[in-house]
Amino acid sequence: MPTEVIVALIAFLGTAVGSWSGIRISNKLVDYRLCQLEEKVAKHNQVVERTYRLEEQIKVANHRISDLEVKEEHYEHE
Template sequence: MPTDIMVALIGLAGSGIGTFAGIVASSKLTNYRIGQLEKKVDKHNTVIERTFKLEEGQAVIQEQIKVVNHRIADLEERED
């Protein structure tokens, strides 16, 4: 086999291996970044859920305060 063909085949094999290694490395990095992003999204979602629960609780407390204020006003009117 001529030397030129052997050199070409070795170059082709080297390019193929380099390309494959680059694809694997890029894939690992992409998967890592997606995993980190999923963690951030989960953390964000839990904050949203907790905020929603706090807002619901605050609405209940505000309604209770309104009722208490109304009862106080009724009691004050009875005293007069």
């Protein structure tokens, strides 16, 4: 085989291996970042759910306070 062909094959193999390695490393980094993002989203969703529950509890507490105020006014007028 002519030397030019051998050099071209070696260059091709080097380029292919380098590209493949770069793609693998890039994919691993994307996977890692995606996992980190999923964890952050899960934490955020937990905060949203807790906030919703707290808002509901506050709404109930405010309603109970309003009921007590109405009862107090009723007893004051008697």
